[in-house]
Amino acid sequence: MVRYLRFLVFLFPAAVCLAQQKILLVGTLHQTAKERLSEIIPIASAVQNFDPEIICVEYPIATDTATVKYKGGEETFLKKEALQKEWNVGANMSNKIKVLQKDPYLSSDIKKKDGASTALFPVIGYG
């Protein structure tokens, strides 16, 4: 019995580790010199093998007014409102986005790209 308990104690940290949610942090260079673009290939392969279900990116959150203004300028919301009128895009944009996100054509379109590997990594020819 004691031996069995010891075995469980031994396995406990490993089990906790397996149950923990995994977050992979990848540091980028923002702009990579052309002659160093091939260095992206092993990075892309490693991340692909990690098989993430969620991708987070260094972009502003749309509802974070201060960050959006910092990136787009003080007038950014006014400019976008003017464009919204000019392009005849009605109100309720978030509802429209939700509907379009569920459009099966969108996901099937991305899936089609999975087959078109040469188009995916155009400059470095990663397949």
Place this chain on the structure above:
Amino acid sequence: MELQQLYFLSSDMGNADYQGYLIMTKIENDPQNEVWLGEKFPEYKAMKGSYEIKRHRNDEYFHLVFPLAAKLNIPYLYPIDDLSSWKEYEKYFDRLQVRDTTDASRIKFHQHEENFLRNLTSLPKDSSQWMFSNARKITDDLLYLNADIIDEDILNEDIRKLGYYWVQRNRIMAMHIDSVARTHPNSRIVVFFGASHVGSVRAQLNKLEIHYQVLTLPDLIK
């Protein structure tokens, strides 16, 4: 294209750029569709211009993140940046650009920067700048570069303020990642950001109530 337009107008720029990438790679060899899009959607030209500039600049999103997201069939990217107090950071950053050879703290601080840049530029051509920037030693060194870690003998107030705003940004970025993780429990998450953020966000994530298994590239590429 309609979705790209809606993301753009609602300031979700990461997903506007991602949709732009998907559209542009789809119509690359399809001039007929390109003409049709240009006629039907007034913002098509601006989107195409932005795509071409970023691709030409070898932006990592257009060469790594977007292709990978498409390959993994991921339709939406989660933005996590925070620049709400970045103007303050820049104020101290700009002040520190003026070299002061009389202040020992500033001399030491600039020495970190010079050492890092010297290492980066002296890398042999066949070594990987990407892997170098993700190596544990370097991500730790970068903490000094942004005054995330400040040695006790650094007394300069500008450096301390720079560190304060840098940590604040990374703490909020970690909170955004935590929020995404909580809404998608058990999902594997990858975060792409400038290499300077790796050490700082890792430290902030490790302070959270929930214990995540935080990995970096050297954990995957030995």
